[in-house]
Amino acid sequence: MKTVKLTIDNKEIEVDSSLTVMQAANSVGIKIPNLCYDERLDIFGACRMCVVEIEGSKKLQTSCSTKVRDGMVVHTKTEKVIQARREILRLLLDNHPNDCLTCEKAGDCLLQDYAYEYDVKFRNHTGKIRDRYIDDSNPFYVYDAQKCILCGLCVRVCSRLQVTGAIDFVNRGFDTIIGTPFNDGLINSDCVSCGNCVSVCPTGALMPKSKEKFRTWEVEKVKTTCTFCGVGCQINLLTKDDKVVGVEPVKNAVNEGLLCVKGKFSFNFINHPDRLNAPLLKEDGVFKEISWDRAYEIIKEKVDKYMAENGPDSFAGLSSARCTNEENYLFQKLFRAVLKTNNIDHCARL
Ligand code: SF4
Ligand code: SF4
Numbered sequence: 065m066k067t068v069k070l071t072i073d074n075k076e077i078e079v080d081s082s083l084t085v086m087q088a089a090n091s092v093g094i095k096i097p098n099l100c101y102d103e104r105l106d107i108f109g110a111c112r113m114c115v116v117e118i119e120g121s122k123k124l125q126t127s128c129s130t131k132v133r134d135g136m137v138v139h140t141k142t143e144k145v146i147q148a149r150r151e152i153l154r155l156l157l158d159n160h161p162n163d164c165l166t167c168e169k170a171g172d173c174l175l176q177d178y179a180y181e182y183d184v185k186f187r188n189h190t191g192k193i194r195d196r197y198i199d200d201s202n203p204f205y206v207y208d209a210q211k212c213i214l215c216g217l218c219v220r221v222c223s224r225l226q227v228t229g230a231i232d233f234v235n236r237g238f239d240t241i242i243g244t245p246f247n248d249g250l251i252n253s254d255c256v257s258c259g260n261c262v263s264v265c266p267t268g269a270l271m272p273k274s275k276e277k278f279r280t281w282e283v284e285k286v287k288t289t290c291t292f293c294g295v296g297c298q299i300n301l302l303t304k305d306d307k308v309v310g311v312e313p314v315k316n317a318v319n320e321g322l323l324c325v326k327g328k329f330s331f332n333f334i335n336h337p338d339r340l341n342a343p344l345l346k347e348d349g350v351f352k353e354i355s356w357d358r359a360y361e362i363i364k365e366k367v368d369k370y371m372a373e374n375g376p377d378s379f380a381g382l383s384s385a386r387c388t389n390e391e392n393y394l395f396q397k398l399f400r401a402v403l404k405t406n407n408i409d410h411c412a413r414l
């Protein structure tokens with residue numbers, strides 16, 4: 065590995081020579097603002113929020129696309145840099161609805177966060193705003209062009225990571241929006257409704273359709289494993305008042321921040337009133353709720369009885385695709401190692 069030495073905000077660092085200035089800064093805890101960068105994707109350089117001053121260079125440079133060099137001296141928070149970022153935000157907000165009070169994204173919106181941090185207000189001095197174009201043809205999510213800052217994250221996630229390529233930039237200039245090849249609605253495109261574009265959108269332009277009413281500071285995030293298949297994608301369940309109100313993907317080695325349509329959008333069954341959340345015992349033809357302790361007692365009594373009467377092969381276990389790999393592993397271990405039978409199968413083969 066070849067390394068280079070450089071200075072960022074008066075901090076001397078040594079990093080891999082393949083890194084960009086932004087990656088080098090991140091590696092030592094110096095955060096550089098950006099609206100179009102994602103470490104999983106190729107560099108786009110669209111938003112320009114990540115500009116920095118590099119000694120010896122007359123112009124500001126975008127840190128996401130500038131490679132580190134030996135002896136480089138970088139400043140990320142000079143007056144010139146701050147003014148450039150403020151101007152970029154002004155231009156973005158000139159073409160944006162002043163809607164933060166009721167916008168579902170408020171509190172979780174990078175554009176709003178940066179406007180606050182850099183003290184930039186809505187002003188719309190041109191008096192022009194993009195036509196209100198909303199594509200709500202997809203059953204799971206909605207696109208609002210007025211809140212779109214054309215960062216391109218959705219397009220790149222869809223083509224590079226999801227590998228579907230359902231959406232792209234359409235039209236030109238002021239009329240540019242995110243759309244589908246024939247501009248006839250997401251429902252008529254190749255979209256598989258994975259929602260990965262929704263997960264990366266930094267503003268309220270792409271939002272889940274059935275979003276429950278909550279602000280980001282009202283929810284608790286509980287990291288868990290998606291129960292829909294054995295891949296084991298990691299998710300954060302967003303809970304408010306003991307109710308699951310949303311799901312967000314976790315960036316880790318298993319799913320790298322991606323999900324499929326089931327993991328992303330299908331969580332309402334968790335709160336459904338018909339869902340069983342206690343064991344039931346059928347007595348005289350009627351199901352009655354019992355405690356887990358009582359259920360285990362009954363299971364143990366029956367296992368002991370039939371084991372004594374008929375031996376291990378009188379048992380069979382049927383497991384589920386809705387369990388994690390680890391749970392399925394434990395289930396077969398229980399049958400093979402404890403009950404001593406190989407009568408074990410899985411619902412996927414039924
Ligand atoms: S997308 Fe962000 S900046 Fe725009 S209205 Fe919604 S919260 Fe405000
Ligand atoms: S939901 Fe998935 S397939 Fe559809 S546009 Fe978004 S990323 Fe592409």
Ligand code: SF4
Nearest residue numbers: 212213215216218265
């Ligand atoms: S919809 Fe969201 S992710 Fe896509 S370009 Fe617009 S702001 Fe960026």
